[in-house]
Amino acid sequence: MKKTKKVILSIVIVFILLGGGVFVGMNWSHWFSNQTISNVDKNAQDYKGNKETYTGKKNTDTIDIPGFDKLTFKAGTKKQKVNFYNPKQNTCYFRLSMCLQDGTKLWQSQLIKPGKAIYEITLNKGLKTGEYQNCLLKYECFQLNDEQTPLNGSQINFNLSVLE
């Protein structure tokens, strides 16, 4: 019995010593080291959402034409809200013009640079309430040089709703 007790006690002491050794080893650097894990990055800023990243070279051989099929205007007034823009990846000017199906020109812009937008236009005349089918938004495109060399262009068809 005495011998058994001694054996058990020995085993327990061995386990305590092993466990203690592992515990000390794991925390040695934490207790005795003066070094920090890492310094705070001074380059970090307040997060304000994702910013633009590099997506490859700009394709200069094509022109991106934004399109839609419906537009809504307010009746009887020349000033209207729109969202016309020249995509920033384009390498040409846009000159936009809006026409009714019968060819009546409602509005024309001046040259719009890539990355710029028009949010308010002044029509040549106010429109009565109604649905105007097959209107056109014409995109005339010009080189970004002093000569403003004409390039291929486009026109999109849309239906205009004029509301009270």
Next chain:
Amino acid sequence: MKKMISSGLTFMMLLSTVVTPICAAETTDVIYTQGNNYTISIPKTVNLKQGEEVNTQIQATQMNVSPTEKVQVSVNSGLTNGQVTLTHDNGTDQTTSKVSLTSNGTAINNNSVVASFESQDLNAKEGGTLYFAGLANNLKAGTWKGQMTFDIKVVNK
């Protein structure tokens, strides 16, 4: 007494059916309609060659169109009988190049559909490539220019 009680109960039941509102199930439709929008990429210029066919792509870089409709691209101007006309710097001399939807194919008609795109798919469902036949070999030195205008519309499938 018993008759009075049963009569009273019956009367109360009848009265309750008159004043109790009929609770029928009602439904309310909740609707949102997203408009169609897209971005079509057209060739800025097409550099033609003497005696050699070239081709160019009509692509979509953004598509959001309802499943019952599609975006159709055709050539609105710049073609005459399927030929694009180029004018020399001198303003007088002209030459032409046949435009087709397949290599060395038949000339397209005015307002032929040259590409169509559907739903949110950027790949052309029809067309998407324009082929320009090689120019004549005896052209005057200088620049020959022409422009094409592409007509883009949303149509029913």
